[in-house]
Amino acid sequence: MKQNYLPRYTIGSDAFKAIGNVCGSYGKKLALLYGEKAYAASREKLLPALKDFEIVHEEVYGKEASYANIERIKNNEEVKKADFIIAVGGGKCLDVSKCVGDMLDKPVFTVASIASTCAAVTKISIIHNDDGSFKEIYRLKSAPVHCFIDPEVIVSAPAKYFWAGMGDTMAKHVECVFSAKNDVLDFESELGRTISILCYEPIIAKGYKAYEDVKKHTVSEEVEDVIKSIIIATGSVSLSVNPDYNSALAHALYYGLTVREWMERKHLHGEIVSYGTLIQLLVDNNEKELRRVYDFNKSVGLPVCLKDLDLEISDPLDDVLDATIINPELDHIPYPIDKKMVRSAIEKLEDYK
Numbered sequence: 001m002k003q004n005y006l007p008r009y010t011i012g013s014d015a016f017k018a019i020g021n022v023c024g025s026y027g028k029k030l031a032l033l034y035g036e037k038a039y040a041a042s043r044e045k046l047l048p049a050l051k052d053f054e055i056v057h058e059e060v061y062g063k064e065a066s067y068a069n070i071e072r073i074k075n076n077e078e079v080k081k082a083d084f085i086i087a088v089g090g091g092k093c094l095d096v097s098k099c100v101g102d103m104l105d106k107p108v109f110t111v112a113s114i115a116s117t118c119a120a121v122t123k124i125s126i127i128h129n130d131d132g133s134f135k136e137i138y139r140l141k142s143a144p145v146h147c148f149i150d151p152e153v154i155v156s157a158p159a160k161y162f163w164a165g166m167g168d169t170m171a172k173h174v175e176c177v178f179s180a181k182n183d184v185l186d187f188e189s190e191l192g193r194t195i196s197i198l199c200y201e202p203i204i205a206k207g208y209k210a211y212e213d214v215k216k217h218t219v220s221e222e223v224e225d226v227i228k229s230i231i232i233a234t235g236s237v238s239l240s241v242n243p244d245y246n247s248a249l250a251h252a253l254y255y256g257l258t259v260r261e262w263m264e265r266k267h268l269h270g271e272i273v274s275y276g277t278l279i280q281l282l283v284d285n286n287e288k289e290l291r292r293v294y295d296f297n298k299s300v301g302l303p304v305c306l307k308d309l310d311l312e313i314s315d316p317l318d319d320v321l322d323a324t325i326i327n328p329e330l331d332h333i334p335y336p337i338d339k340k341m342v343r344s345a346i347e348k349l350e351d352y353k
């Protein structure tokens with residue numbers, strides 16, 4: 001049996017007006033879970049859209065996508081009475097809410113408040129420990145029913161999330177194509193790989209303009225297209241492909257680099273990953289795409305050298321490279337990659353212009 005869940009979504013400055021129609025057939029009682037800032041940014045337009053429903057419970061999800069927060073919300077008697085859940089927030093809030101919905105067998109609808117990950121549409125929750133460290137991936141029985149995206153809400157968030165989201169999204173295409181290179185793909189993986197081009201070309205073409213607009217908190221066609229790349233295209237790839245094709249060296253190097261504990265305090269996930277994309281293209285001798293990603297990164301200020309990640313070329317990076325090479329993201333790639341290959345690519349990138 002093969003099952004696939006492609007994202008359903010509504011996007012636009014009037015997107016929330018569709019909630020009544022889309023959610024109406026699931027019942028009248030809803031539990032509203034949100035991140036504080038996300039709710040503040042969307043409340044004014046969201047609440048009128050919910051006027052025909054009964055909000056039986058509302059709550060800030062917490063600060064971490066942890067089982068402690070999931071258990072607390074899951075055990076709330078009011079939440080148990082809800083017909084469905086609406087989650088308003090970034091990745092962590094959505095991951096908590098999706099998990100609660102899964103455990104209580106309630107449909108989950110998402111309102112994406114930042115364009116940084118595809119959490120609003122995917123069938124997994126990334127769970128952290130209470131201290132913020134990664135715990136595990138929780139696999140859900142189904143994906144969120146529908147995702148509502150109001151670009152005005154997204155552009156009201158700090159532009160850095162959008163910026164890093166572009167880096168993570170471009171990696172999706174580069175890594176998917178690379179890891180699937182030598183394989184004959186089944187329909188679903190081929191579907192995902194084909195869609196992955198939409199994680200890449202629209203950002204190279206429109207990402208600079210989109211980012212400039214987001215910095216001014218302005219919505220434009222470019223902003224909307226890049227939001228769709230970040231949330232919908234990436235989500236479609238994740239939902240469709242065999243997990244082998246989700247990531248490769250760009251993410252393995254991200255995990256390697258985060259061995260330096262300060263790394264994630266100073267730099268965002270997608271920012272670090274976008275450096276890894278350049279390294280992967282160098283290891284793979286893909287000169288044509290290296291040129292394009294390098295020029296794009298440079299134009300928007302995503303990393304193009306070690307200094308951009310507060311590292312020095314004199315640093316042997318042994319701990320980073322050791323962790324990179326053993327990362328499971330490299331279990332399925334077209335040829336083995338060793339430490340020397342990664343180190344040499346890092347050195348070459350330092351001289352690339």
Ligand SMILES: [Zn+2]
Nearest residue numbers: 168251269273
């Ligand atoms: Zn990522």
